[in-house]
Amino acid sequence: MKRKKLKKEERENIYNKYNGRCAYCGSKIEYKDMQIDHVVPLRIGGKDEISNMLPSCRSCNHYKATLDIEGFRKYLSKIHDRLTRDSVAYRVAERFGIVEHKTDKVKFYFEICNDDGKIKTWKINDVQKLTPVEITKMSHCVGLDYKKPYERQGKKIL
Numbered sequence: 001m002k003r004k005k006l007k008k009e010e011r012e013n014i015y016n017k018y019n020g021r022c023a024y025c026g027s028k029i030e031y032k033d034m035q036i037d038h039v040v041p042l043r044i045g046g047k048d049e050i051s052n053m054l055p056s057c058r059s060c061n062h063y064k065a066t067l068d069i070e071g072f073r074k075y076l077s078k079i080h081d082r083l084t085r086d087s088v089a090y091r092v093a094e095r096f097g098i099v100e101h102k103t104d105k106v107k108f109y110f111e112i113c114n115d116d117g118k119i120k121t122w123k124i125n126d127v128q129k130l131t132p133v134e135i136t137k138m139s140h141c142v143g144l145d146y147k148k149p150y151e152r153q154g155k156k157i158l
């Protein structure tokens with residue numbers, strides 16, 4: 001399938017959708033390293049249009065591959081099971097408390113941020129339900145980079 005050739009301005013608009021961060025994991029990405037992901041993959045009928053495109057880091061783009069959003073979420077939510085099954089090193093690390101399994105629940109960065117980079121909904125009760133990773137993502141949404149998000153869990157951070 002022939003893909004739409006993006007103009008520089010269109011590419012920049014996609015990059016800026018999430019303040020230069022991956023729409024899936026929230027990692028900061030350099031403009032030159034940005035990959036453009038088709039939210040609904042072309043292979044399963046997604047449109048080759050800007051509205052179906054999100055900025056992605058190389059790793060998320062690679063992992064998502066031809067999955068749609070829910071397929072990607074499901075894939076990620078089974079990583080812990082796969083590691084436990086396949087990696088002796090991981091099982092040892094978990095037993096010694098070097099790594100800790102926190103959740104299989106996956107929330108994508110774009111679900112926490114709005115297109116304009118502002119927080120989608122903001123209620124103190126919501127923050128109390130967020131994991132430290134989500135709080136870190138949320139602080140990115142408003143352009144802040146907290147070094148110790150854990151300390152702020154459950155507190156108003158804005």
Ligand SMILES: [Zn+2]
Binds near residue numbers: 022024025
């Ligand atoms: Zn990513």
